[in-house]
Amino acid sequence: MALKITVIGTGYLGATHAAAMAELGFEVLGLDVVPEKIEMLRRGEVPMYEPGLEELLRRHVAGFEGSTGRLRFTTSYEEAGAFGEVHFVCVNTPQKHGEYACDMSYVESAFSSLAPHLDRPALVVGKSTVPVGSAARLARLLAAQAPAGEAAELAWNPEFLREGFAVDDTLHPDRIVVGVASERAEALLREIYATPVGEGSPFVVMDYPTAELVKTAANSFLATKISFINAMAEVCEAADGDVVKLAEAIGHDERIGKKFLRAGVGFGGGCLPKDIRAFMARAGELGADQALTFLREVDSINMRRRGHMVELTRDAVGGTFLGKRVAVLGATFKPDSDDVRDSPALNVAGQIHLQGGQVTVYDPKGMANARRLFPTLGYADSALEAVRGADAVLHLTEWREFRELDPAVLGEAVTARRILDGRNALDPELWRKAGWTYRALGRPKA
Numbered sequence: 001m002a003l004k005i006t007v008i009g010t011g012y013l014g015a016t017h018a019a020a021m022a023e024l025g026f027e028v029l030g031l032d033v034v035p036e037k038i039e040m041l042r043r044g045e046v047p048m049y050e051p052g053l054e055e056l057l058r059r060h061v062a063g064f065e066g067s068t069g070r071l072r073f074t075t076s077y078e079e080a081g082a083f084g085e086v087h088f089v090c091v092n093t094p095q096k097h098g099e100y101a102c103d104m105s106y107v108e109s110a111f112s113s114l115a116p117h118l119d120r121p122a123l124v125v126g127k128s129t130v131p132v133g134s135a136a137r138l139a140r141l142l143a144a145q146a147p148a149g150e151a152a153e154l155a156w157n158p159e160f161l162r163e164g165f166a167v168d169d170t171l172h173p174d175r176i177v178v179g180v181a182s183e184r185a186e187a188l189l190r191e192i193y194a195t196p197v198g199e200g201s202p203f204v205v206m207d208y209p210t211a212e213l214v215k216t217a218a219n220s221f222l223a224t225k226i227s228f229i230n231a232m233a234e235v236c237e238a239a240d241g242d243v244v245k246l247a248e249a250i251g252h253d254e255r256i257g258k259k260f261l262r263a264g265v266g267f268g269g270g271c272l273p274k275d276i277r278a279f280m281a282r283a284g285e286l287g288a289d290q291a292l293t294f295l296r297e298v299d300s301i302n303m304r305r306r307g308h309m310v311e312l313t314r315d316a317v318g319g320t321f322l323g324k325r326v327a328v329l330g331a332t333f334k335p336d337s338d339d340v341r342d343s344p345a346l347n348v349a350g351q352i353h354l355q356g357g358q359v360t361v362y363d364p365k366g367m368a369n370a371r372r373l374f375p376t377l378g379y380a381d382s383a384l385e386a387v388r389g390a391d392a393v394l395h396l397t398e399w400r401e402f403r404e405l406d407p408a409v410l411g412e413a414v415t416a417r418r419i420l421d422g423r424n425a426l427d428p429e430l431w432r433k434a435g436w437t438y439r440a441l442g443r444p445k446a
């Protein structure tokens with residue numbers, strides 16, 4: 001009999017994890033407290049844009065012709081408790097409003113809703129990104145609230161998936177990290193991850209606090225790398241240097257590496273910004289705040305990029321946005337996603353709008369989410385439509401579609417051929433040859 005697994009929370013992380021577990025051969029029950037999400041998933045529809053996820057889901061969701069039927073969905077914790085031998089908790093831990101700390105209420109609620117239904121041995125596996133120390137506390141809560149007592153065990157198994165690559169990152173992780181308190185928990189997790197481990201994914205076993213810290217340390221390192229290159233971009237601009245060449249040259253050193261050295265408007269999304277802030281808040285509670293003061297700088301370098309992009313654009317259009325039209329290409333925080341959480345592109349668009357500019361945004365997948373979050377901005381259904389009459393065009397999310405645009409065709413539609421590349425992802429020569437003034441963050445003017 002295949003192991004029975006429940007996945008609690010069906011957002012980016014949970015929906016992908018549930019489908020991946022079914023792909024690995026397990027019987028899976030996905031749970032969410034939002035009935036509309038569950039209805040969509042039952043119909044084989046994914047509530048967000050994630051390449052390859054819908055196909056994976058339809059291969060397994062019960063009721064689809066030709067599906068394995070191994071994946072079902074529910075809103076009932078009672079059903080989840082009765083079904084699962086292993087329960088993965090994949091709920092969100094967003095930043096608290098007006099504070100650095102993360103909001104643990106979804107995690108708390110998942111654990112306290114599930115625990116009363118655990119009346120036989122079960123392993124609960126936390127995947128959400130949480131402040132260090134949470135796992136030990138949640139393990140005590142489980143033992144106290146589950147009828148099975150200490151037979152309801154906890155493990156912590158952080159997730160490192162990237163949006164846009166979620167399916168591949170889940171099925172072929174570059175490492176599997178597990179924080180456990182017993183051999184039984186380790187053995188169960190080894191059984192679950194046997195396929196990726198067999199394909200070469202390292203399986204790293206540790207205690208709860210280290211497992212929780214691995215996730216925040218990894219994201220802090222990535223954020224630091226991006227802010228480092230963006231700091232170099234600031235210096236390059238002051239000294240007339242070229243940050244793209246600089247990144248390429250330092251990246252040849254294997255100790256530094258080429259990845260995550262793309263200078264631009266900086267990082268956004270539902271993870272990096274809130275994770276470094278929550279990490280600082282937690283370190284403060286632990287009396288270790290000095291260790292992480294550099295993250296405050298990482299955060300402020302990142303936020304400065306957005307303001308700088310606005311300033312460059314304002315200078316480019318003659319010192320004021322009043323009476324000017326600005327086209328913004330990109331709304332999501334990164335390409336191949338429809339996620340607009342803490343998106344640098346929308347933040348820049350919003351600032352220009354507030355300063356009196358007439359902004360028109362286009363994004364291949366993020367339009368619906370952008371419209372919901374920033375209803376007062378202008379929107380267009382294509383890049384060509386967005387740039388019509390523009391005094392400046394901003395490239396703020398590096399979708400492939402934008403790299404394939406023909407500058408000559410766009411040039412016919414704009415008022416002035418000015419492009420500002422906030423992602424250093426367009427080919428400057430191509431645009432300049434078509435008569436555009438090309439400006440980018442951290443690169444020389446001409």
Ligand code: UDX
Pocket residue numbers: 159160161162163164219222226259260261262263264265266267268269270271272333334
């Ligand atoms: C991140 C981590 O990469 C992932 O391991 C973790 O599980 C969740 O957080 P994600 O938020 O999907 O994943 O995006 P990521 O690809 O890391 O990019 C984050 C942001 O950094 C994006 O806004 C991206 O545009 C920006 N970025 C990335 C840069 O500005 N420069 C770079 O060189 C790389």
